[in-house]
Amino acid sequence: MYLSVTQCILGCTLLFYGARCAQLEEENVTGGSVVKLYNKGQRVRLHSHDIKYGSGSGQQSVTGMNSETDANSYWQVRSPSDTHIPRGEAIKCGQxxxxxxxxxxxxxxSHHVSSPLSHEQEVSCYGEEGEGDHLDDWIVICSGKTWKRDQYVRFKHRETSAYLACSGQSYGRPIHGQKEIMSSTSDSSGQGKYWKSVEGVYIKPSENMGTK
Incomplete structure (x- = not known):
């Protein structure tokens, strides 16, 4: 079948934009994805482990880890306390x-408890089997419409309006050398408030499995 020049151009354009849209979808961080979060200011990954704070809330501690390979630095992106995010759906800026x-x-x-080293706001790991409370909700602050994998974003604590940050201060024993993670409303933490998704498993929209 003969195609005119106009038809060829239109067909190629549709193919290009279709491929580009698929590529853009794959660039998003999506619901259900498992990621490591890299801190721009201190060059550490958000980390936790079964070690409790010796002060403050006494809940499970959250730190910044230099290692790229530690399995304790993986986090799953899930629905907040009051809404449902389908698996594979792109996370929107402001969500x-x-x-x-x-x-x-x-x-x-996070909560109104003093952090161990910087005496700002403590960040901990709370709850069991993924069940916690409304203080586990963080708003993704980014530019554009959706959270992109190669984009530095901020996480604003929904209840207290403080930003997830790395203070740059280091712990002694039993977590020697790991950095303090806290949440802050001040400007002093600068680039320590910016995070990027790095290593991980990203759920594609086609893998949604019809979840409602």
Whole structure:
């Protein structure tokens, strides 16, 4: 079948934009994805482990880890306390999420408790089997419409309006050399408030499995 020049151009254009749309979908961080989060200011990954804070809330500690390979730095992007995010759906800028620690099944959490080193706001890991409370909700602050994998974003605690940050201060024993993670409303933490998704498993929209 003969195709005119106009038809060829239109067909190629549709193919290009179709491929480009698929590529853009794959660039998003999506519901259900399991990621490591890299801190721009301190060059560490958000980390947790079955070690409790010796002060403050006494809940499971959250730190910044230099290692790229430690399995305790994986977090799953999940629905917040009041809405449902389907698996594979792109996370929108301004949307609330939960970050659930894969190894211990507790949620990234903050509250009005003083952090151990910087005396700002403590960040802990709270709950069991992914179940916690409304203090586990974080709003993704980014530019554009959706959270992109190669984009630095901020996480604003929904209840207290403080930003997830790395203070740059280091712990002694039993977590020697790991960095303090806290949440802050001040400007002093600068680039320590910016995070990027790095290593991980990203759920594609086609893998949604019809979840409602």
């Amino acid at each position: 609330a999420v939960r970050l659930t620690h894969i190894q211990t099944s507790c949620n990234l959490h």
